[in-house]
Amino acid sequence: MAKKKSSGKPKRRSRGGFPIDNAPVPQSLDTINLNAAGIDIGSTQHYVAVPSDRDSSHVRCFGTFTSDLASLADWLExxxxxxIAMESTGVYWIPVFELLEARGFEVKLVEPGKLKSVPSRKTDVLDCQWIQQLHTYGLLAGSFRPDSAICVLRSYMRQRAMLVANASEHIQRMQKAMMEMNVQLHHVISDITGTTGLAILDAIVAGSRDPHLLAKLRDPRCKNDESTIAKALEGNWREEHVFALKQALELYRFYGSKLSEVDSKLEEHLGTFSDRSDGEILPKLKAPKAGSNSPRFDMRNQLYRVLGVDMTTIDGISGQSAITLISEIGTDMSRWATEKHFTSWLCLCPGSKKTGGKLLSGKTRTSANRAAAALRTAAASLARSNCALGAFFRRIRSRLGSPKAITATAHKLAKIVYGMLKYGREYVDVGNDYYEQQYKKRAMENLAKRAAALNLRVVPNELAG
Known part of the structure; x- marks a missing residue:
């Protein structure tokens, strides 16, 4: 009886599975970083561990004063x-990181989740030794931190975001004071910090109570007429509520003045970057509306001078969102090997939680990344845009809903930003109609392939036009 020829594939067995070719498992870990130290960061004390052969007491505790940090650096030298590897604990790591980096050490900042300690052995001394051991074997990856100039820009932008958030709290307090007086100004004008709103609030604080006189301060561009605004300005003018309104208005203006100071520092710092624009001047962006939180300087030309490309040509990316992105990711895209690495770092990619050959979850990882948040905001603004990205957003939204459409569109924006900053690619919007035509073409090709697999043929309906 003739034997069957072997197909060359591993045979599936009833027990024990089938063999898989794999690289041999190493019996011991290689020491990658021989001159490695680990630091457990604290608010009042830092515990530092070095290799056991470098000092008789290879674990030491240092204080957090500047002189103590200098002693720490001297001992490490x-x-x-x-x-050196250290855990990112609150903001306590920043002085240590900056001082050690200035002294010439290679410093890696590691996420706390990647430094899980051995159960039931959680002490500061053991933590720093565990960090040092992991770093010696090259098992720790440092978090992204841009260069010094971008860090300064990032500090200004985060300070600015904090001031905007504080100013918005006082807008809410103004609305609360008016509601307590039953003055419903915020229901008849779109923004109480605009031209009309601030003029009326100033008059109220100054003592004016006549609703018709207050309504005459209306800007001609308001949608509601004077009679409607006057009706909303009839209220119960209790002294304590007017006083609260006055203080909230003063504090709102105070934060506005501090925002102007930050904008001046931003513009000044952007001027210190090298010029990559070849002297070309772009048309200025449209001036922000009254009450807008956007910086008041020429953001488009400042960024073009720094980057050599115009990021504001990307649909959904404004001058402010472009500055926010640059302050978080920097200008050097070589920190990410490919655009896939970049979008993965932003947590804008589908998850890959698999086990037993099955995908358990494709949920995108949650992240507090400010660059990703800026891209999501830009993506959400494209919901009604008549561009290719807007058409893509609406197609995904109709199938999967708004949250996933925002993530998918933000993913596309991230790839465009990566290509523009790394390769100098210009963004060209092909338009809503072209995108829809290409989508229909791809859909027809896929239908034709599926029909051919079933021995069928797709015939276009010429009467449908």
């Missing part, structure tokens, strides 16, 4: 340390 005496021990021949070249690279």
């Amino acid at each position: 005496e021990c021949g340390i070249k690279t």
Whole structure:
């Protein structure tokens, strides 16, 4: 009886599975960083561990004063340390990181989730030794931190965001004071911090109570007429509520003045970057509306001078969102090997939680990344845009809903930003109609392939036009 020829594939067995070719498992870990140290960061004390052969007491505790940090750096130099890993604990790591980096050490900032300690052995001394051991074997990846100039820009932008958030709290307090007086100004004008709103609020604080006189302060561009606004301005003018309104208005203006100071520092710092625009001047963006939180300087030309490309040509990316992105990701895209690495770092990619050959969840990882938040905001603004990205957003939204459409569109924006900053690609919008035509073409090709697999043929309906 003739034997069957072997197909060359591994045979599936009833027990024990089938063999899989894999690289041999190493019996021991290789020491990658011989001159590595680990630091457990605290608010009042830092515990530092170095290799056991560098000092008789290879674990030491240092205070957090500047002189203590200088002593820490001196001791690490005496021990021949070249690279250091530390946990990102609150903001306590920042002075240590900056001082050690200035002294020439290679410093890696590691996420707390990647430094899980051995159960039932959680102490500061053991933590710093565990960090040092993991770093010695090259098992720790440092978090992204841009260069010094971008860090300064990022600090200004985050300070600015904090001031905007504080100013918005006082807008809410103004609305609360008016509601307590039953003055419903915010229901008849779109923004109480606009031209009309601030003029009326100033008059109220100054003592004016006649609703018809207050309504005459209406800007001609308001949608509601004077009679409607006058009706909304009839209220119960109790002294304590007017006083609360006055203080909230003063505090709102105070934060506005501080925003102007930050904008001046932003413009000044952007001027310190090298010029990559070849002297070309772009048309200015449209001036922001009254009450807008956007910076008041020429953001488009400042960014074009720094980057050599115009990010504001991307649909959904305004001058402010472009500055926010640059302050978080920097200008050097070589920190990410490909656009896939970049979008994964932003947590804008589908998840890949698999086990047993099955995909358990494709949910996108949650993240507090400010660059990703800026891209999501830009993506949400494209919901009604008559562009290719807007058409893509609406197509995904009709199938999967708004949250997933925002993530998918933000993913596309991230790839466009990566290509523009790394390769200098210009963004060209092909338009809503072209996108829809290409989508229909792809859909027809897919239908034709599926029909051919079933021995069928797709015939276009010429009468449908």
